Structures are given as C-alpha cells and as structure tokens.
Amino acid sequence: MEVRFRCPMCRDDKLEEVMGEVTTATVIKSVDREDEEITEYLGSTYEGGGVVSRYQCTNCGWTVKNEHGEAVDNPTDLIPFLLGKGWPKGK
Ligand SMILES: [Zn+2]
Numbered sequence: 718m719e720v721r722f723r724c725p726m727c728r729d730d731k732l733e734e735v736m737g738e739v740t741t742a743t744v745i746k747s748v749d750r751e752d753e754e755i756t757e758y759l760g761s762t763y764e765g766g767g768v769v770s771r772y773q774c775t776n777c778g779w780t781v782k783n784e785h786g787e788a789v790d791n792p793t794d795l796i797p798f799l800l801g802k803g804w805p806k807g808k
Pocket residue numbers: 724725726727728729774775776777778779
C-alpha cells in the first residue's frame with residue numbers, strides 16, 4: 718500500500734529531499750572578449766555525489782525533525798515517520 722506524505726502544517730502532500738555537497742559540471746559555450754566573463758553555458762552535463770541534508774515540505778518548508786529537534790537526514794529515520802509510526806527518535 719502506498720502512503721503519501723501529509724504536511725502537519727499546511728496539509729500539502731509533496732515532500733522534497735534536499736541534498737548538499739553535490740558536484741555538478743557545466744559546459745562553457747562562450748566568453749566575452751571585452752568583459753572577460755562567461756556569457757553562455759550549455760547546461761549541466763554531470764551531477765554526482767550529494768548528501769541528504771533534510772526532508773522538507775515543498776509548499777511551506779516544514780522540515781521533518783526527530784525527537785531532539787534535529788533535521789532528519791536519512792530514509793531509515795524518515796520512513797517510519799511517513800508510515801505514521803511516530804516521530805523519528807534520532808541517535
Ligand atoms: Zn507544508
């Protein structure tokens with residue numbers, strides 16, 4: 718059975734995983750001769766790495782926290798919360 722996120726603040730059903738430490742690579746298409754600045758990128762060609770920093774409501778930004786008030790940053794703590802088994806305990 719599928720279970721949807723339901724934000725306790727705004728009742729929205731979209732939860733987003735926010736990641737930090739992501740490495741991206743972008744192709745540089747051209748530079749401006751006079752300004753000596755990059756004028757155009759071609760878009761991302763690579764994305765790698767990344768560590769989950771928090772889970773938050775897409776609509777209002779409410780963050781899933783454990784009993785210690787710390788942002789939950791792993792699926793092991795998140796999933797029982799989403800299944801309605803109470804607040805994440807934390808370490
Ligand atoms: Zn919300």
